[in-house]
Amino acid sequence: MTLFSPDVEAAIMQVRVDVARLHGELVRYGLVVWTGGNVSGRVPGADLFVIKPSGVGYDDLTAENMILCDLDGVVVSGTSGSERSPSSDTAAHAYVYRHMPDVGGVVHTHSTFAVAWAARGEEIPCVITGMADEFGGPIPIGPFAIIGDDSIGRGIVDTLRGHRSRAVLMLNHGPFTIGVTAADAVKAAVMCEDAARTVHLAREAGPLIPIPQEKIDALYARYQNVYGQAGDDRRDDGVTS
Amino acid sequence: MTLFSPDVEAAIMQVRVDVARLHGELVRYGLVVWTGGNVSGRVPGADLFVIKPSGVGYDDLTAENMILCDLDGVVVSGTSGSERSPSSDTAAHAYVYRHMPDVGGVVHTHSTFAVAWAARGEEIPCVITGMADEFGGPIPIGPFAIIGDDSIGRGIVDTLRGHRSRAVLMLNHGPFTIGVTAADAVKAAVMCEDAARTVHLAREAGPLIPIPQEKIDALYARYQNVYGQAGDDRRDDGVTS
Amino acid sequence: MTLFSPDVEAAIMQVRVDVARLHGELVRYGLVVWTGGNVSGRVPGADLFVIKPSGVGYDDLTAENMILCDLDGVVVSGTSGSERSPSSDTAAHAYVYRHMPDVGGVVHTHSTFAVAWAARGEEIPCVITGMADEFGGPIPIGPFAIIGDDSIGRGIVDTLRGHRSRAVLMLNHGPFTIGVTAADAVKAAVMCEDAARTVHLAREAGPLIPIPQEKIDALYARYQNVYGQAGDDRRDDGVTS
Amino acid sequence: MTLFSPDVEAAIMQVRVDVARLHGELVRYGLVVWTGGNVSGRVPGADLFVIKPSGVGYDDLTAENMILCDLDGVVVSGTSGSERSPSSDTAAHAYVYRHMPDVGGVVHTHSTFAVAWAARGEEIPCVITGMADEFGGPIPIGPFAIIGDDSIGRGIVDTLRGHRSRAVLMLNHGPFTIGVTAADAVKAAVMCEDAARTVHLAREAGPLIPIPQEKIDALYARYQNVYGQAGDDRRDDGVTS
Numbered sequence: 030m031t032l033f034s035p036d037v038e039a040a041i042m043q044v045r046v047d048v049a050r051l052h053g054e055l056v057r058y059g060l061v062v063w064t065g066g067n068v069s070g071r072v073p074g075a076d077l078f079v080i081k082p083s084g085v086g087y088d089d090l091t092a093e094n095m096i097l098c099d100l101d102g103v104v105v106s107g108t109s110g111s112e113r114s115p116s117s118d119t120a121a122h123a124y125v126y127r128h129m130p131d132v133g134g135v136v137h138t139h140s141t142f143a144v145a146w147a148a149r150g151e152e153i154p155c156v157i158t159g160m161a162d163e164f165g166g167p168i169p170i171g172p173f174a175i176i177g178d179d180s181i182g183r184g185i186v187d188t189l190r191g192h193r194s195r196a197v198l199m200l201n202h203g204p205f206t207i208g209v210t211a212a213d214a215v216k217a218a219v220m221c222e223d224a225a226r227t228v229h230l231a232r233e234a235g236p237l238i239p240i241p242q243e244k245i246d247a248l249y250a251r252y253q254n255v256y257g258q259a260g261d262d263r264r265d266d267g268v269t270s
Numbered sequence: 271m272t273l274f275s276p277d278v279e280a281a282i283m284q285v286r287v288d289v290a291r292l293h294g295e296l297v298r299y300g301l302v303v304w305t306g307g308n309v310s311g312r313v314p315g316a317d318l319f320v321i322k323p324s325g326v327g328y329d330d331l332t333a334e335n336m337i338l339c340d341l342d343g344v345v346v347s348g349t350s351g352s353e354r355s356p357s358s359d360t361a362a363h364a365y366v367y368r369h370m371p372d373v374g375g376v377v378h379t380h381s382t383f384a385v386a387w388a389a390r391g392e393e394i395p396c397v398i399t400g401m402a403d404e405f406g407g408p409i410p411i412g413p414f415a416i417i418g419d420d421s422i423g424r425g426i427v428d429t430l431r432g433h434r435s436r437a438v439l440m441l442n443h444g445p446f447t448i449g450v451t452a453a454d455a456v457k458a459a460v461m462c463e464d465a466a467r468t469v470h471l472a473r474e475a476g477p478l479i480p481i482p483q484e485k486i487d488a489l490y491a492r493y494q495n496v497y498g499q500a501g502d503d504r505r506d507d508g509v510t511s
Numbered sequence: 512m513t514l515f516s517p518d519v520e521a522a523i524m525q526v527r528v529d530v531a532r533l534h535g536e537l538v539r540y541g542l543v544v545w546t547g548g549n550v551s552g553r554v555p556g557a558d559l560f561v562i563k564p565s566g567v568g569y570d571d572l573t574a575e576n577m578i579l580c581d582l583d584g585v586v587v588s589g590t591s592g593s594e595r596s597p598s599s600d601t602a603a604h605a606y607v608y609r610h611m612p613d614v615g616g617v618v619h620t621h622s623t624f625a626v627a628w629a630a631r632g633e634e635i636p637c638v639i640t641g642m643a644d645e646f647g648g649p650i651p652i653g654p655f656a657i658i659g660d661d662s663i664g665r666g667i668v669d670t671l672r673g674h675r676s677r678a679v680l681m682l683n684h685g686p687f688t689i690g691v692t693a694a695d696a697v698k699a700a701v702m703c704e705d706a707a708r709t710v711h712l713a714r715e716a717g718p719l720i721p722i723p724q725e726k727i728d729a730l731y732a733r734y735q736n737v738y739g740q741a742g743d744d745r746r747d748d749g750v751t752s
Numbered sequence: 753m754t755l756f757s758p759d760v761e762a763a764i765m766q767v768r769v770d771v772a773r774l775h776g777e778l779v780r781y782g783l784v785v786w787t788g789g790n791v792s793g794r795v796p797g798a799d800l801f802v803i804k805p806s807g808v809g810y811d812d813l814t815a816e817n818m819i820l821c822d823l824d825g826v827v828v829s830g831t832s833g834s835e836r837s838p839s840s841d842t843a844a845h846a847y848v849y850r851h852m853p854d855v856g857g858v859v860h861t862h863s864t865f866a867v868a869w870a871a872r873g874e875e876i877p878c879v880i881t882g883m884a885d886e887f888g889g890p891i892p893i894g895p896f897a898i899i900g901d902d903s904i905g906r907g908i909v910d911t912l913r914g915h916r917s918r919a920v921l922m923l924n925h926g927p928f929t930i931g932v933t934a935a936d937a938v939k940a941a942v943m944c945e946d947a948a949r950t951v952h953l954a955r956e957a958g959p960l961i962p963i964p965q966e967k968i969d970a971l972y973a974r975y976q977n978v979y980g981q982a983g984d985d986r987r988d989d990g991v992t993s
Contacts, residue, residue, distance in 0.1 A: 231627035386954035713868035
């Protein structure tokens with residue numbers, strides 16, 4: 030017995046495979062330790078998303094133990110993995126999916142340098158061209174919010190809605206990133222930590238040279254439009270499959 | 271000929287397997303170099319614990335060459351591995367097991383950032399939510415103590431008894447962590463270094479924003495109670511097996 | 512049907528194999544994340560070079576999907592991989608090959624410490640003998656330039672022509688390195704990041720001791736002439752194949 | 753035809769195997785990049801040592817391509833690998849073997865943090881117990897010396913003779929370490945970088961707490977005598993084989 034149409038079942042399975050695999054990228058780039066961090070992906074054509082189970086190690090993640098939730102963050106019972114609890118950040122992911130319909134993926138980590146900026150409540154200034162390409166300006170700080178209600182989700186949405194950046198550093202907590210797909214959100218998480226690390230190191234050794242705003246704008250515009258392969262979703266480039 | 275009842279023999283074997291495997295997590299997270307560092311685990315239902323042999327490389331650790339000790343830290347002769355010497359920190363582990371009956375695992379490393387705080391005798395302030403979750407406040411400094419008597423073990427116990435933190439930074443030396451199981455103590459060692467590194471980097475770039483005490487309390491309370499999968503020992507979540 | 516003489520076809524294939532493989536060295540030494548960074552190699556005896564496709568992950572690079580370009584950076588249609596777009600830095604590579612006939616390889620990365628110096632517009636002083644060996648003095652800063660015309664290529668050539676250094680840090684952007692072969696340029700990228708990291712860390716802890724210029728000259732002269740195996744191209748030593 | 757007695761041939765082969773393998777430890781602990789760094793080992797019972805060939809990549813090192821030299825650093829012709837040049841640091845290794853008869857192994861790297869101290873000409877203070885165990889006090893600075901005569905070897909010997917430390921940081925250059933075996937010298941190289949990194953990070957965040965000299969003495973004395981397994985050479989513990 031299946032709960033959904035064959036098309037939706039197929040879409041769910043694809044997202045399960047992608048989300049399980051993409052967690053490996055968090056490990057590869059050193060963004061997570063132990064069971065921390067989580068990736069989710071929206072199921073195209075359905076009010077559903079797939080997310081990591083809570084407190085399960087990265088070596089043990091499979092398409093089958095990913096957890097299917099509705100957009101309120103409630104586990105869809107009777108589906109693969111539904112006997113386990115979803116990530117403790119599930120409510121925040123769900124809030125983002127409900128309020129940002131173009132978002133297809135959400136990632137949360139406690140990656141070291143991004144958390145360091147978050148502990149000071151300081152946005153990351155855009156002083157390197159790679160950051161201009163990827164984020165189109167600074168990476169902003171979101172409000173202090175703790176688990177228990179919608180405050181984390183609301184903080185993410187309020188900060189990123191209308192912002193070029195796909196990454197927000199939640200105060201004293203860490204980065205959440207969004208993307209058009211789960212892979213795009215994972216890429217944003219990788220590039221966010223890369224920017225956080227590079228600008229941290231640059232600044233500790235002396236004054237930074239700003240990039241003129243019109244150059245930032247030009248770099249961002251080009252990157253959104255021409256990078257990667259024709260026919261690719263721009264933001265999904267480079268994902269191994 | 272076996273020395274113990276079949277139940278105790280089975281429990282010993284399980285702890286041997288766990289302790290040998292958990293040393294690999296110290297390597298995975300870069301907490302140890304060469305033969306430094308050690309994990310031990312208490313044998314449930316017996317006054318025994320299992321610990322790493324002294325001066326043996328991480329590639330060569332097996333369930334069979336782990337060493338079985340009584341709670342005075344004396345090797346149980348005639349058991350697997352007993353022809354070798356146990357870790358030179360065995361007396362400290364034994365002291366903890368004797369004086370903290372709820373402790374099921376102890377870990378010691380010289381992980382880089384934790385030792386850096388220890389060399390300044392400075393506790394790690396709790397300015398990130400991940401640290402509030404895991405340690406419920408700052409990670410404290412223990413006294414200066416050197417091998418040769420009970421002073422290391424006593425320093426660990428005196429510092430951690432009644433403290434939320436499962437990690438102590440022994441002055442000029444390095445971290446010891448405890449847990450309800452060996453896996454829990456290893457998790458604490460991983461999270462201790464993660465906190466030490468992140469807060470070090472955060473602070474070197476400017477003033478830190480404190481987290482209000484009641485928020486720290488709320489995060490710690492939640493994490494002790496609801497994180498991970500129902501039915502899991504909270505502190506044993508996420509261990510691959 | 513082949514487009515070139517058998518000799519040139521064989522040379523192209525050899526450069527494809529080398530360039531695909533050498534991208535793995537960027538990963539090994541942590542110089543790149545996601546799909547960033549690129550290596551190219553000139554085809555000996557032809558006005559051609561081989562470069563990475565744009566936005567393709569490092570796990571997926573093969574000799575076959577490397578892209579063959581002429582010295583204007585135009586993809587040679589009908590050749591293996593030509594259905595994809597070449598690296599977005601292709602114009603800069605092409606400019607270097609047109610204007611520096613002795614250059615056989617070009618590499619670009621956003622490696623962390625090199626970018627940190629670039630964000631301050633500060634050359635890396637030559638205070639360690641390994642840097643004197645490899646670069647014969649400081650690693651210079653190039654101008655600010657963004658993609659869209661010849662300004663990046665011109666900045667590289669104007670900075671490195673007649674300079675001992677095979678690495679330039681383009682302002683607010685990152686390192687480009689050149690070499691007599693693609694392997695030599697990759698070696699320069701690895702050693703540039705190593706120097707950038709080491710001198711960053713050295714200087715943050717106190718004043719550096721300069722190396723007398725005549726000692727730098729002597730080290731550089733020796734390294735160009737006697738290091739490595741007799742019969743090796745000096746700059747191609749140590750490449751695993 | 754063999755050049756040596758069967759016993760010496762067997763000893764040479766054992767040292768070749770050990771030295772080739774031990775280079776892998778330099779890679780494992782991130783002490784070297786590209787073809788930099790070298791390990792040598794004295795052949796017990798003969799005036800010979802085995803060293804890395806110059807400019808060969810770490811993936812390509814085998815017992816067979818290690819190079820056999822006499823104590824003047826001259827390659828023994830007709831032996832395996834003798835068609836290649838030995839490490840460009842061979843003269844320094846040879847000088848050490850000639851002047852320190854108890855030394856059985858020598859290692860040289862450009863490991864990052866050790867070189868950073870060397871670029872400031874600053875000895876590493878002994879503020880952590882792991883350093884007291886291993887080096888018995890500070891790690892000293894050696895003179896500025898460049899390749900071309902005996903000055904590097906002489907600087908090593910003059911600094912380390914009668915010193916507890918098995919590591920010296922040659923000014924503006926990097927660490928050389930010695931040991932009773934090649935494995936012991938490699939261990940010293942690993943622990944030297946670990947100490948250099950930890951004390952660098954400790955000090956950049958505030959004042960360090962000194963360890964009383966008599967405690968350093970006690971730790972060093974204990975470690976020389978009781979660490980590791982009975983019957984082991986103390987300094988050879990923990991080497992996987």
